[in-house]
Amino acid sequence: MRMRNKPWAKPVLDECPYFYDDPFRPNGAWQNCFAKRQPMHLELGCGKGTFIARLAAEHPEINYLAIDMKSVVLASAVKNIEQVFQEHGRSDRNVVLTAYDIERILNIMKEEDIVERIYINFCNPWPKSSYHKKRLTHTRQLQKYQTFLRPGGELHFKTDDDALFEDTLGYLKEAGFEVKYLTRDLHRSDYPSNIDTEHEVRFCEEGIPIKFLIAENLRVRTLDEIEWKKRD
Numbered sequence: 600m601r602m603r604n605k606p607w608a609k610p611v612l613d614e615c616p617y618f619y620d621d622p623f624r625p626n627g628a629w630q631n632c633f634a635k636r637q638p639m640h641l642e643l644g645c646g647k648g649t650f651i652a653r654l655a656a657e658h659p660e661i662n663y664l665a666i667d668m669k670s671v672v673l674a675s676a677v678k679n680i681e682q683v684f685q686e687h688g689r690s691d692r693n694v695v696l697t698a699y700d701i702e703r704i705l706n707i708m709k710e711e712d713i714v715e716r717i718y719i720n721f722c723n724p725w726p727k728s729s730y731h732k733k734r735l736t737h738t739r740q741l742q743k744y745q746t747f748l749r750p751g752g753e754l755h756f757k758t759d760d761d762a763l764f765e766d767t768l769g770y771l772k773e774a775g776f777e778v779k780y781l782t783r784d785l786h787r788s789d790y791p792s793n794i795d796t797e798h799e800v801r802f803c804e805e806g807i808p809i810k811f812l813i814a815e816n817l818r819v820r821t822l823d824e825i826e827w828k829k830r831d
């Protein structure tokens with residue numbers, strides 16, 4: 600765990616019942632980490648969790664799994680989740696947090712972990728072309744997500760970075776996603792239900808337009824689809 604200079608973070612995570620310090624343990628059964636079996640959405644690179652806190656508090660009918668590589672920011676996420684759930688008068692927590700490197704996500708997420716929606720907000724743009732493969736929206740990553748993102752499932756992606764956004768359109772096409780909604784200025788768009796992330800607030804204050812899209816996973820894996828319908 601990387602918790603340099605943040606001595607408060609470890610006790611917060613140690614005491615948090617919905618922080619999983621061993622992301623390998625669920626082994627294809629992340630649903631078992633939640634109180635109820637219901638559709639699961641995933642946030643990749645959740646940071647301090649202001650987005651997932653509000654989303655989860657407003658949607659008790661969804662289970663939210665949020666991953667970030669930095670344990671210290673997940674400790675801040677716990678604090679934010681606790682505050683927002685208190686404000687909503689909710690005692691149950693439909694959120695699970697874990698720390699892991701998303702580039703290696705298939706070590707901890709399996710085909711059985713059926714996900715209906717993925718959120719990626721303000722991931723690192725990795726501007727140098729030699730690092731593009733590290734982008735969380737790169738084709739290579741999208742193909743990994745298709746292991747557990749069900750056919751018809753959605754990717755919701757926000758960024759401040761023009762080049763990353765335009766390149767991501769190509770990555771999506773290459774991996775077999777169809778863009779269903781797109782705006783290059785989210786805060787001046789007709790999109791009805793945006794929740795700001797901590798980075799979004801900062802970029803908006805600087806006057807940078809937020810690029811946003813929703814893309815549907817068209818990759819059909821017949822056996823998975825049948826499995827999913829059996830669970831429905």
Ligand SMILES: C[S@@+](CC[C@H](N)C(=O)[O-])C[C@H]1O[C@@H](n2cnc3c(N)ncnc32)[C@H](O)[C@@H]1O
Binds near residue numbers: 723
């Ligand atoms: C720029 S911040 C955005 C945080 C938040 N989503 C927001 O919009 O405010 C990117 C976050 O992604 C995390 N991150 C970047 N690359 C990652 C990776 N390969 N695996 C896990 N987390 C990653 C970072 O630790 C950081 O918290």
